[in-house]
Amino acid sequence: MRILHAVRSDGFAGVERHVADLARTQAADGHEVLVVGGDPAAVRRVLGPDVAHRPARRTADVARALATWGPGCDVVHVHMTAAEVAATLAAALRPALRRVPVVSTRHFAGPRGSGRPGPAVAAVARRQVAAQVAISRYVAAHVDGAATVVHPGVADGPTEVAAAADREAVVLVVQRHEPEKDGDVALRAFAASGLAAQGWRLELAGAGSQTEMLRDLAAELGMGATTRFLGHRDDVPALMDRAALLLAPCRIEGLGLSVLEAMAAGLPGVVSAAGGHLETVGALDAPELLFPAGDAEAAGARLARLAHDPARRDELAVAGRRLQQKHFSPRAHAAGTEQVYREVLARRAVEVA
Structure with a gap:
């Protein structure tokens, strides 16, 4: 054809x-x-x-x-x-x-x-x-x-992925910095999680019209030292291989390729319970990965819970990889x-x- x-x-x-x-x-x-x-x-x-x-x-x-x-x-x-x-x-x-x-x-x-x-x-x-x-x-x-x-x-991830205990204490956000992506919710969620005081970092891969606004918000929330703005990156798979959690706050995502890529990489994602996310992460038996759209406090609570439970993160990594390989290849x-x-x-x- x-x-x-x-x-x-x-x-x-x-x-x-x-x-x-x-x-x-x-x-x-x-x-x-x-x-x-x-x-x-x-x-x-x-x-x-x-x-x-x-x-x-x-x-x-x-x-x-x-x-x-x-x-x-x-x-x-x-x-x-x-x-x-x-x-x-x-x-x-x-x-x-x-x-x-x-x-x-x-x-x-x-x-x-x-x-x-x-x-x-x-x-x-x-x-x-x-x-x-x-x-x-x-x-x-x-x-x-x-x-x-x-x-x-998306392509299947590596045959073997790093265990939760071996990953860096990093919450990763991969998306454009535009209003519809709810980047401010990601920053407020990380602040609400209390993970910064425990040595965790928030890393944002992407760029857009709201980058400076998000930088200002990070400083306002007292997270300037623990938040890294990575800009546009060509090495997102490498970022996912070492991060501990993905955070995807967008409430109108058509499906979310970055979420699928995270699943393939064995990286659990805390996502808004809206849009196409309900067809990817929402298909897992894992309510702790979903938070009400726009609710930064709820997202933060889920991040904190999973951050302190590496065994559960390993279970979610296996389940996510299986789902991606079966339905999203x-x-x-x-x-x-x-x-x-x-x-x-x-x-x-x-x-x-």
Whole structure:
């Protein structure tokens, strides 16, 4: 099968990583895959030598790429509203593209379009879309239109992981520093846990518009000396290998790749009981890992409890790894996506006949 993935982006965050991981697995399955969009260096590093890549910083760049290479594909798979709009524009430029089904992955819980031009943008965006994939049941319940749930997967972690007793006294947060991520809840939770006075550190990997605000909050909470802002990191697996606990406070996470990566690494995560977290950590029999969204005091209490119970952390590490390997693997992700493709192609064949 010839597959073209497209996202309008010159960055590399959760969506771009999702696209690159899926494309690499599809290529390993014997498909011919092209990826359009995303930071070229970062995307190519994940894709490896078997998947072609073309940059696309603007919607017009995506439209041109789709018009050029899309007609030769069996499926065009777009990610995010801008790429959907590009598919509609490309079909206007190249009528031959209208015969190629467009599958769209919905990554965020909400309808297309925002602001005053939202309805018009949404109408253009969905015009060419033949089927939708949602990354979680939570996302599927909040998007416009029907969607098939296909959970993303992450690569399995190392065969052996460090025992809880051998890990550093570190609570790790891996996310962008943006308002929707609830970074302030993470800082207040660590403060409420009392772990700083016991030699523990809070480490935040990521960057964004709220970095300085979070630095100021850490100082205000008296945690300046025990909080490390690591910035954007390319060595997150290494950070997870040595940390004792992950903290994921975002209440609207579509699924949470960093949480899945932590599970693969044998790193228990204390997460908000909301969004896609309920489909990952929430699938474990471990209520001590979930806290009411936005409740820093409750999150802090859970951190403190687990910090003093390495045996339980080891049990949770085993359970998390098993769940990730069974339900959130790249192979399961690619298989579920291919099933959507084949259903769309079968419908298209009937329509043409």
